[in-house]
Structures are given as C-alpha cells and as structure tokens.
C-alpha cells in the first residue's frame with residue numbers, strides 16, 4: 001500500500017504546501033505498482049479538483065480570501081476522503097486526489113460526488129458566505145491509462161472537458177483524446193497554411209429574390225491540410241482563436257475577399273461581398289481599424305461590404321457588441337446577423353440591433369416546403385424584420401420549390417446549393433460574367 005502522508009497535504013494551521021508533479025507521479029507509480037501486485041483487480045483513480053472561482057476570488061476579494069478558499073477546500077478533501085486516498089495541492093487552485101485500492105470505477109464516481117458535496121457547503125468569511133465553485137476531471141488505471149504520466153494527462157483532459165462544459169465533473173473518454181488529436185491537426189494545418197499563403201476564401205453566390213439577379217456573394221474560409229483535404233471552417237476559426245492568429249486570419253479573408261470583389265462586374269447591379277466575423281473577433285479592439293484600412297486599400301465602396309456576425313456571438317455582453325457593430329456601420333459597412341433563429345435573443349432586441357440584415361439559419365430553410373412550423377417561423381421572422389427595416393436573407397436553398405416559396409413569403413435575398421455552391425474566386429467570377437452576358 002502506498003504510504004499515506006496526509007500531513008503533506010494540509011500542513012500547519014490551514015496552510016497548504018504545493019507538491020511538485022514528480023511527487024504526484026511517484027505516488028501514482030507506487031499506487032499502480034501496488035494494485036498490480038494485488039490478487040484481485042484493483043483500480044487507481046486520479047481526480048483533479050480545481051477551484052474554478054479562484055482567480056475571480058483573488059481579484060474581486062483579495063488574495064487572502066482566495067487563499068482561505070483554497071485552504072478550506074484542501075482541508076475538506078484531506079479530512080474526509082478516508083485512508084485510501086491522498087490529497088496534494090499541485091498548483092494555485094488545483095488538487096490531485098489519488099484514490100487507490102478501489103474495487104470498481106463506480107467507487108471513484110461516488111468519491112467525486114462526495115467531493116462535490118464537500119465543496120457545496122459555503123465557507124463563512126467576513127460575515128459573507130463564499131461558494132467553493134469546483135470542477136473535477138477523473139481518469140482511472142487500468143481502464144483509461146497504463147502509466148502514471150498517462151493517468152495525469154488524461155485526468156487533465158477530463159478536467160478541461162468539465163471546465164468547457166461548465167460542469168462540475170467529467171470522466172476521461174477516448175473521444176477526448178480524439179478531439180485533442182483532431183484539434184492539434186487543425187491547428188498545425190492552419191499555421192502551415194498561414195505561413196504558405198494557403199488560406200483562400202470560396203465565394204457562394206447570393207441572389208436578389210425580388211429580381212432574380214445575382215447581388216453578391218458570401219466569402220467562406222477554405223483551408224486544407226497536408227493531404228489536401230478541406231478542414232471544417234468553424235474548427236479552423238476555433239484553432240485560430242486558440243493560437244492567437246484570429247486577427248491575422250480575419251485580415252487575410254477580408255483582404256482577399258475585397259480584392260476579388262473589386263473585379264466583379266457591377267454594370268447590371270450592385271455586387272456585395274459578405275465576410276464572417278467570429279464571436280471572439282468582435283472583442284478585438286483593432287477590428288474596426290482593420291476593416292477601415294482594407295476598404296481603403298482596395299478602394300471598396302463600404303456599402304459593398306457586409307459583415308456577418310452570428311446571433312450567438314451577441315449573447316454575451318450585447319451592449320459592447322452592439323457598440324462595435326455601430327462603429328462598423330458608421331464606416332458605411334452593412335451588418336448581417338447570421339444563423340438567425342438558433343440563438344436565444346428576445347424580441348426586444350430587434351429595436352436596438354444595429355444591423356441591416358437577418359440571415360435565417362439554414363436549419364429552418366432546408367426542409368421548408370414540408371415543415372409547416374418552420375414555414376410559420378420564417379413568415380413571422382420576415383414580417384418582424386421588415387417591420388424594423390431589416391432585410392432578410394435565407395441560406396440553405398437547395399431546390400426550386402424552396403426558392404419559390406421564399407420569394408412568395410417576401411424574403412429579400414437568398415443563397416444555397418440550388419443557386420450555387422461555394423466556388424473558387426476565378427470560377428465565381430467566370431459564372432458571374434457568363435450570367436451578365438446571358439442576360440445582356
């Protein structure tokens with residue numbers, strides 16, 4: 001049985017010493033060796049317990065309060081988990097709890113529940129009751145890992161998953177490793193593409209449903225990996241956010257989109273280009289300057305550019321986002337609310353929203369001709385939008401019946417595979433010129 005030295009877990013009057021990771025790994029090694037020697041199959045569990053509101057407490061209430069909260073959490077863990085456990089503080093607000101000699105993984109889940117209950121009791125401090133807001137990540141040996149290092153790495157993955165889900169607990173699963181592999185593949189492919197000039201938007205035609213004429217295109221990010229396969233654009237944007245390359249990516253898409261749009265024939269009507277801006281880009285203080293300088297570099301009429309932001313991007317801090325959208329509109333650029341209908345915005349939002357267009361999400365459009373409730377939703381969004389002088393764009397038009405129905409409903413513009421799939425810039429230009437010659 002590994003030696004249980006609980007004094008190192010909570011020493012002194014409430015003070016917790018930090019344990020280095022080598023010691024944690026040594027303890028895990030010992031526990032694994034012990035369970036392998038046992039006659040019956042035994043499980044070793046590593047639970048990483050993190051005080052989620054540690055930084056917030058430090059910043060809002062001062063370091064003493066933050067420290068007191070961690071110390072209290074450590075004491076509760078070290079004092080209540082029984083003899084077959086070891087608790088170590090491994091970083092500022094994080095503990096490693098090792099449970100050994102378990103007969104089943106279910107016992108580990110019970111321990112996690114107990115830890116949740118231990119943290120649930122509020123801590124009285126200065127006449128105030130503090131919440132110990134924790135997240136836990138769990139991995140088991142031999143079920144999830146064969147070595148101490150693997151166990152630690154996998155418990156970290158589970159903890160990150162719990163934090164992402166804003167849940168109190170997650171247990172390691174192979175999908176977490178798969179997700180990590182895939183996101184690092186996307187990240188390294190993005191970095192290669194940024195270095196080699198391998199980012200190119202495709203263009204998807206948009207049609208004015210009132211006249212049937214092309215009225216522009218949406219620029220859609222396309223990035224390939226080394227094998228030449230396209231990466232999911234949303235995953236690429238996430239990777240750019242993680243690796244601090246978002247503004248660079250946005251700048252490339254904007255510049256390339258405006259450069260191509262400058263060549264589009266406009267003698268038979270306006271051709272706008274729409275560029276997507278992610279939720280995080282809306283928090284970039286330099287975004288408005290970036291848009292202004294791209295417009296000036298390519299000599300673009302601001303009214304020919306539409307910036308698309310998703311409805312969900314506006315949910316956190318709507319006032320700040322609205323303010324930024326107003327500054328974009330002050331440049332003369334149009335704003336579209338993308339994927340409209342998938343978020344949780346209230347109707348009161350319509351009166352303040354600094355936008356020119358609502359783009360109805362394709363989820364409502366793909367099955368429009370057969371789904372009566374989607375028809376009701378689309379009709380009422382169109383009526384409401386028009387009442388507030390907003391144009392309506394439908395995305396995901398895949399057949400002629402849907403196109404006709406949307407026209408009949410009064411939808412202003414549309415895009416979708418039936419009108420045109422996203423194309424390389426030169427193919428899009430070729431088709432646009434062919435269309436012009438046909439109708440000219």
Ligand code: C2E
Nearest residue numbers: 220221233234237253276277278396397398415416417422
């Ligand atoms: P989105 O902006 O809503 O773009 C529309 C998506 O619907 C595109 O997917 C387009 O290819 C797809 N689509 C268009 N017509 C149809 C149709 O008729 N049927 C179906 N089933 N799908 C259709 P894509 O290109 O995979 O882009 C996915 C999302 O990635 C975009 O959704 C947008 O949110 C994001 N994205 C794309 N490019 C960029 C970019 O440059 N920057 C940022 N921040 N996000 C981008």
Ligand code: MG
Nearest residue numbers: 218276308338
């Ligand atoms: Mg879009």
Ligand code: MG
Nearest residue numbers: 338339361395
């Ligand atoms: Mg959309």
